[in-house]
Amino acid sequence: MLFSELQLIDPILKALEKQWYTEPTPIQEQAIPHILEGRDVLWAAQTGTGKTAAFAIPTLQLLSREKKLENTNTAIKCLILTPTRELAIQIEENIQQYWAGLSLKHAVIFGWVNQNSQVQKLKRWVDILVATPGRLLDLINQWFIDLKKIEILILDEADRMLDMWFINDVRKVLAIVPDQRQTLFFSATMPKEISHLADEILDNPVKIEVTPVSSTAEKVSQAVFFVKKSDKKDLLISILENQKMEQVLIFTRTKHGADRVVRELDKSDIRAEAIHGNKSQNHRQRALSNFKSGKTRVLIATDIAARGIDIDELMFVINYDLPNEPETYVHRIGRTGRAGREWVSLSFSDQEEFEFLLDIEKLIGQQIRRIENHPYAITITGPLTKREKQKLNAEKDARKRMYRQEARERRGNTRRR
Numbered sequence: 072m073l074f075s076e077l078q079l080i081d082p083i084l085k086a087l088e089k090q091w092y093t094e095p096t097p098i099q100e101q102a103i104p105h106i107l108e109g110r111d112v113l114w115a116a117q118t119g120t121g122k123t124a125a126f127a128i129p130t131l132q133l134l135s136r137e138k139k140l141e142n143t144n145t146a147i148k149c150l151i152l153t154p155t156r157e158l159a160i161q162i163e164e165n166i167q168q169y170w171a172g173l174s175l176k177h178a179v180i181f182g183w184v185n186q187n188s189q190v191q192k193l194k195r196w197v198d199i200l201v202a203t204p205g206r207l208l209d210l211i212n213q214w215f216i217d218l219k220k221i222e223i224l225i226l227d228e229a230d231r232m233l234d235m236w237f238i239n240d241v242r243k244v245l246a247i248v249p250d251q252r253q254t255l256f257f258s259a260t261m262p263k264e265i266s267h268l269a270d271e272i273l274d275n276p277v278k279i280e281v282t283p284v285s286s287t288a289e290k291v292s293q294a295v296f297f298v299k300k301s302d303k304k305d306l307l308i309s310i311l312e313n314q315k316m317e318q319v320l321i322f323t324r325t326k327h328g329a330d331r332v333v334r335e336l337d338k339s340d341i342r343a344e345a346i347h348g349n350k351s352q353n354h355r356q357r358a359l360s361n362f363k364s365g366k367t368r369v370l371i372a373t374d375i376a377a378r379g380i381d382i383d384e385l386m387f388v389i390n391y392d393l394p395n396e397p398e399t400y401v402h403r404i405g406r407t408g409r410a411g412r413e414w415v416s417l418s419f420s421d422q423e424e425f426e427f428l429l430d431i432e433k434l435i436g437q438q439i440r441r442i443e444n445h446p447y448a449i450t451i452t453g454p455l456t457k458r459e460k461q462k463l464n465a466e467k468d469a470r471k472r473m474y475r476q477e478a479r480e481r482r483g484n485t486r487r488r
Contacts, residue, residue, distance in 0.1 A: 072094065072095060072100050073093060073094055073095075074087050074092060074093065074094070074095055077095065077100070077103050077104060077107075078104070078107060079103075079128065079129075079132060080132055080135065082135075082172065082173055083128060083131060083132060083169060083173075086168065086169050086170065087128075090168055092124075095121070095124075096121035096124075096125075098114060098121055098122055098125050098279060099121050099125040099128070101279045102114060102122075102125040102126065102129075102277075102279055103125060103128060103129045105277045105279075106125075106126065106129035106130070106133070106253075107129045107132065107133065109133075109253055110275075110276070110277050111253060111254045111255070111256075111273045111274050111275065111276040111277070112126075112254075112255045112256065112276055112277050112278075112279060113256045113269050113273055113276040113277070113278050113279070114255075114256070114257055114258075114278070114279040114280065115258060115259065115260070115261055115279075115280045122227075122257055123161070123162055123165045123227075124165065124169065126151075126225050126227075126255050126257070127162070127165055127166050127169055128169050130149055130199070130223055130225070130255075131166070131169055131170065131173060131175065131199075133222075133223065133253075134148050134149060134175055134198055134199065134222075134223070135173045135174070135175060146217065146219070146220035147197050147198065147199075147200050147216070147217070147218060147220060147221060148199070148220060148222045148223065149198065149199040149200070149221070149222065149223040149224075149225070150200050150202065150207075150218060150221050150223075150224050150248065151199065151200070151201045151202070151225040151227060152202060152204060152207070152224070152225065152227065152232075152241065152244060153201065153202070153203060153227040153228055154203065154204075154227075154228050154231045154232045154235050154237055155181075155203065155228075155231070155235075156181035156182070156183065156184075156203060156355075157346075157359065158227065158228060159179050159180075159181050159201045159202065160179060160181075160356070162179075162201050162227065163177060163178075163179040163201045166199065166201070175198040175199060176195065176196055176197050176198050176199070177197065177198065177199040177200070178193060178197045178199075178200055178201070179200075179201040179202070180193075180200065180201070180203070180206050180207065180210065181202070181203040181206050182203055182205045182206040182209070183351075186206070186209075186210065189206075189210070190210070190215050193210070193215050193216060194215075200216070204232070204237045204240035204241055204244065205237075205240060207240075207244065208240055208243060208244065211247065218244070218247045218248045219247075219248075219249065220249075221248040221249055221252055222249075222252055223252065223253045223254075223255070224245075224248055224252050224253070224254045224255070225254075225255045225257075226241065226254070226255070226256050226257065227257050228257065228258070228259070229241075229256060229257065229258040229265050229268065229269075230258045230259055230260045230261070230262060230265050230398070231259075231402075233262065233264055233265055238264065238268070241268075245272060254272055254273055254274070254276075256272070256273055256276070259398075259401070259402060259405070260398045260401065262398075291414055291415070291416050292414070292415045292416070292440075293404065293415075293416045293417075293418070293439045293440060294415075294416075294417055294418070294439065294440045294441070294442050295417070295418040295419070295420050295428060295439045295440070295441055296417065296418070296419050296420070296442045296445055296447075296448070297420055297421070297425075297441070297443075297448060297449050297450070297451050298419050298420070298421060298445075298447045298448065298449060299421055299447065299449055300421045300423070302447040303391060303419050303421075304332065304335040305446075305447060306419065306446075306447045307321070307332070307335075307336075307389065307391065308335070308336065308339050308341070309445075309446065309447075310389070310417070311336070311339075311341055311369065316386065316387050317368065317386065318362070318365065318368065318385055318386055318387070319368065319369045319370070319386070319388075319389060320362075320369075320370050320372065320385060320387070320389070321343075321369060321370070321371045321372070321388075321389045321390075321391050322371075322372060322373070322374065322388070322389070322390050322391060322392065322394075322403050323371060323372075323391050324373070324392035324394065324395075325373065325392075326347040326349050326373055328391070328392060329345040329346075329347050329371040329372065329373055330345055330347075332345070332371050332391060333345045333371055336369060341368065341369060342366075342367050342368050342369065343368070343369035343370070343371060344358040344361060344362070344367050344369075344370060344371070345370075345371040345372070346358050346359065346371075346372050346373075347372065347373040358370065371391075374394065374399055374402065374403070385414065386414050386415065387414065387415050387416075387417070388403055388404055388414075388415075388416045388417070389416075389417045389418070389419070390403060390404075390417070390418035390419065391419055392419070392424070393418055393419070393420055393424040393427040393428060393431070394427065394431075395427050397427070397430045397431040397433070397434040397435075398434065400418075400431045400434075400435075401434070401435070403416070417442075418439065420451070421449075422449070422451055422452070422455065423455065425451050425453070425454055425455075426454045426455065429454065
């Protein structure tokens with residue numbers, strides 16, 4: 072099927088041609104006709120399936136038609152709610168690509184930056200608003216935003232909003248928008264709370280599932296290295312010596328871990344940058360831009376910060392730390408294998424993380440290939456016993472106490488000087 076067969080208007084078709092879009096992805100082919108009919112839609116699909124275009128393109132067409140009928144510029148007609156600023160920016164950039172000079176205005180708002188420029192945009196008319204929950208509620212409480220005329224509500228990455236404790240904020244927004252509206256609901260995974268929320272807010276929805284929610288990208292080659300935690304940095308450096316790995320996204324579990332990896336790579340003259348919640352918005356956008364353009368070869372990210380990274384040519388993802396939630400692994404490797412290409416996901420696992428690996432393999436229904444022939448290989452004996460976990464936790468607590476004592480002593484020495 073071609074986009075021209077989906078009953079899209081000429082301005083949008085011309086915009087898609089400029090972006091070299093000819094054939095819709097499966098989720099676009101299924102969703103666009105139903106959205107144009109005004110139906111509520113519930114879809115479960117992994118990252119990289121083209122879901123942003125699936126909701127943005129028909130939304131633009133519906134609002135453009137509404138605009139001609141009403142000839143009014145006074146109210147926000149569409150709200151797109153998304154968990155992170157990176158994803159919000161990415162969605163607005165996509166809307167700009169499909170917008171094609173239609174008589175519609177759009178804006179994006181998110182937290183952790185000065186609100187003044189965002190407020191100025193809102194004072195002019197806005198048809199489509201892309202927002203993160205916290206900043207949206209903040210500006211609503213300041214009377215800068217009125218959602219009483221919302222016709223289309225789009226919840227994007229609902230499962231990630233649950234992970235980030237935004238569900239209560241989402242419910243506050245739902246209490247404000249009109250009951251009579253079209254709702255589009257996207258979630259890569261469907262935990263019980265998200266499923267219940269979908270049941271509450273959707274009216275006889277069309278359900279679209281392109282791939283099972285627990286599946287990983289079919290064309291991603293997956294492998295795992297068993298390695299001591301202390302040797303992970305050396306293993307990573309040895310892997311990155313392969314110059315064919317021109318663009319590598321690395322996931323760590325913590326913000327401090329991301330910064331630590333950057334420092335280790337810097338010592339080996341490997342250009343890397345980190346993005347996480349402690350970085351400023353300007354830094355994060357600059358790091359993403361450098362990575363997309365190829366100026367930075369390696370980007371280290373935490374899971375929340377990585378939402379919104381949309382790079383068609385991304386070749387490699389490395390799980391420096393395995394996530395303790397198997398669904399997070401699905402999100403991570405969804406960054407590769409996009410648009411049907413075949414790419415690679417590598418994971419590092421120490422003895423403590425082996426249990427996480429087993430949970431991941433149970434979720435995806437396959438065993439990840441083990442790489443045993445590498446300089447830092449260790450033998451994994453199986454999941455830790457209860458006694459081994461207690462011993463490991465005791466050792467961690469002892470190290471924390473030692474680090475805190477050393478920090479206090481350093482502070483005392485500084486005061487004496």
